Amino acid sequence: MITNYYLGLDFGTSGARAIAIDDQGEIQASIAVGFDAPRDRRDWFKIWRAALAELLTRLDRDVRRQLRSIAIDGTSATVFLCDRDGQPCGEPLMYNDDRARCVLDRVAAIAPDHHPTRSATSSLAKLIWLLELGDLKARSSHENSPRSPQTFCHQADWLAFQLHGVLGISDYNNALKFGYDPAIEQYPDWLRSGLKAIAPRYAIHYRSPLSSPVSQAIEPNSPTPIILAPHRRTGNPDRHRYPSDR
Numbered sequence: 232m233i234t235n236y237y238l239g240l241d242f243g244t245s246g247a248r249a250i251a252i253d254d255q256g257e258i259q260a261s262i263a264v265g266f267d268a269p270r271d272r273r274d275w276f277k278i279w280r281a282a283l284a285e286l287l288t289r290l291d292r293d294v295r296r297q298l299r300s301i302a303i304d305g306t307s308a309t310v311f312l313c314d315r316d317g318q319p320c321g322e323p324l325m326y327n328d329d330r331a332r333c334v335l336d337r338v339a340a341i342a343p344d345h346h347p348t349r350s351a352t353s354s355l356a357k358l359i360w361l362l363e364l365g366d367l368k369a370r371s372s373h374e375n376s377p378r379s380p381q382t383f384c385h386q387a388d389w390l391a392f393q394l395h396g397v398l399g400i401s402d403y404n405n406a407l408k409f410g411y412d413p414a415i416e417q418y419p420d421w422l423r424s425g426l427k428a429i430a431p432r433y434a435i436h437y438r439s440p441l442s443s444p445v446s447q448a449i450e451p452n453s454p455t456p457i458i459l460a461p462h463r464r465t466g467n468p469d470r471h472r473y474p475s476d477r
Contacts, residue, residue: 235261235299238456242279242386243307244268244326251294262289268284272322278387280445283390287448295449296303299455301394305386305398310347310357312365312380312387320380321365326358331356334363347408354408355422358383393445395458431469 236251236259245267251260262280269275286393287295306326311319324330332351338357342348348355363385382398385405392398403413441449441456449456 234293234297236294236297238290238294239302240283240299240301240390241304242282242303242390242441244306245281247286249290251298251395253288260290260294262286273319274323275323276319279390280393283393284445284448287445290448298449299369300457303387303391303458304404305390307385307406308352308354308357308405310354310361311384311389312361313384313398314379315381315398317382317389317392319384319389321361323386324361327352328357331360332358337363341421341434342410343421346410348410354385354405355410356384383394391458394441404405 233247235254237248237253238251240318241248241250246265248263250262253259258286259277264285266278267283269278271405284390291373309323309326311321313319329351331353335349335351338349338353338356342355345352361380384392384399385401386463387405388399391400401409403411410418412419441458
């Protein structure tokens with residue numbers, strides 16, 4: 232009898248872990264990888280990618296061969312801009328980075344009173360800071376250059392991209408800090424009309440087969456795993472894409 236396995240990947244501030252369960256919900260594998268904060272914050276991307284690869288390769292082969300799905304989470308509101316190939320443009324702004332406090336007046340100009348985005352650590356505030364004040368030395372003077380920022384990513388978005396190869400896909404957990412309204416299951420009008428910037432293509436509980444070099448750690452002849460964002464709900468993923476994609 233074939234046993235199916237389901238993998239959860241959790242990235243924190245000082246390490247990452249993987250837990251695989253079977254169809255009965257029993258834990259069949261548990262792996263942890265530690266890491267230290269780098270001197271150069273741009274090195275975070277190498278650290279996260281190496282940790283992802285190590286977690287996958289350390290899984291028992293039988294588990295890898297029968298993985299049916301993978302869910303990934305990371306530190307909420309750790310964000311950065313990427314070019315069209317998914318290469319980060321500058322360092323990430325970590326979850327507790329509050330340098331965007333200097334642009335809160337811009338957020339307040341479009342967001343309702345007491346909205347979660349009206350915080351210096353919100354994803355929306357950080358995006359505005361990155362676009363207006365961030366150190367984007369990789370940005371080309373030509374907007375269509377391969378090295379110009381094209382997509383706004385959260386940590387978990389980018390890690391999932393390493394596996395499924397679809398850039399700019401997120402989930403409820405991260406989208407909430409960007410202004411997504413779960414009550415109406417879409418971005419509100421104030422955000423649609425008020426924000427004119429590089430925008431992510433958001434889709435909740437997006438599913439995609441693995442298709443990247445990192446994912447080669449999964450056995451090539453195994454059933455194709457599907458990437459699942461946290462907090463799955465029934466619905467059409469296209470309803471959750473950023474308005475500019477419609």
